[in-house]
Amino acid sequence: MRSLLILIAGALIGALVTFSMANALHQRNAWQRGVMNLLQHHLGELRRLQRTGSCSATLTAPHLLRMAQTSADISPSRPNEKPDYHAQAQRFLSLNHRLATEAPSACPDLDAALQEIGNACQDCHRDYR
Numbered sequence: 001m002r003s004l005l006i007l008i009a010g011a012l013i014g015a016l017v018t019f020s021m022a023n024a025l026h027q028r029n030a031w032q033r034g035v036m037n038l039l040q041h042h043l044g045e046l047r048r049l050q051r052t053g054s055c056s057a058t059l060t061a062p063h064l065l066r067m068a069q070t071s072a073d074i075s076p077s078r079p080n081e082k083p084d085y086h087a088q089a090q091r092f093l094s095l096n097h098r099l100a101t102e103a104p105s106a107c108p109d110l111d112a113a114l115q116e117i118g119n120a121c122q123d124c125h126r127d128y129r
């Protein structure tokens, strides 16, 4: 009976340790996942605008600006990556800044911008995700 209790206690402690370790790992990545999910949201909004033919600069610029601002956190949220990661993040930031300051005002321009952004997301994910 005593050994059974010790066994159960051991299993419970093991489960608790595993749970808190998983939680700590999850928390550690919270910022970088937050950054990525913000980018995903604004990219989704831009794609929605493009699908519905609402391509004026007044509508696209706010999302591009948010993407540019959010891109500035890609590098700091993953400080221990290789220099190439930071170079890709920097290029992505410049791309978003350029698109935010010269926001597309017609659907073919928004098409081209979305293509460029999508390729940049994919390039980095292929190497680092």
Ligand code: HEC
Pocket (backbone or CB within 6 Å): 029, 032, 033, 034, 036, 037, 039, 040, 043, 074, 085, 088, 089, 092, 117, 118, 120, 121, 122, 124, 125, 128, 129
């Ligand atoms: C410079 C590199 C880089 C760029 C550019 C980049 N990502 Fe990421 N992304 C990552 C890395 C690294 C991860 C994995 C993060 C993790 O799981 O800890 C990731 C993960 C994600 C995730 C999953 C987040 C989660 O909750 O697990 C989403 C969504 C995402 N990226 C969207 C995007 C979108 C959309 C773009 C372009 C608009 C983009 N990313 C551009 C590096 C990048």
